Amino acid sequence: KKVNDLATRARAGKLKPDDTQGGTYTVTNVGTFGSIMGTPIINQPQVGILALGAIRKVPAVIETPDGDFIGIRYKMFLSHSYDHRVINGALGGQFVQRVAQYLESFDVNQTV
Numbered sequence: 297k298k299v300n301d302l303a304t305r306a307r308a309g310k311l312k313p314d315d316t317q318g319g320t321y322t323v324t325n326v327g328t329f330g331s332i333m334g335t336p337i338i339n340q341p342q343v344g345i346l347a348l349g350a351i352r353k354v355p356a357v358i359e360t361p362d363g364d365f366i367g368i369r370y371k372m373f374l375s376h377s378y379d380h381r382v383i384n385g386a387l388g389g390q391f392v393q394r395v396a397q398y399l400e401s402f403d404v405n406q407t408v
Contacts, residue, residue: 320344326375327351333373344378346392372399 305311320342326334327350336347349372356369376392 322346323348327372334375336375336377338377338379342379343382344376344388346395347375349373349375 302311302315305315316339319339322336322339322342322345324334324336324345325348326336327348330350332349332352334347334349336345338345351370351372353368354371355366356371357364358367358369374392374396376388378388
């Protein structure tokens, strides 16, 4: 109920500063505006932010046992910023790589 209330007030532009305090990480969707990518800026004192771009059909190299070919695939850019005083660069890169793996292998029937 709290999440739904927060989302409803956010969509209506009725959030107060205290409603967004206390978090450590932000996920933002720049794709809702049609942008394929963005440069997310950390909301201090948070330590990181992940921006999801718009999903677009693009040409891609598809590797098969019979050889490579060019095909059309849906792609989305993930942009990740983090405070290097808190997050090691390698760990930040591994995190966004793992998020990408989860999204690429998403199964609606998988139990979480």
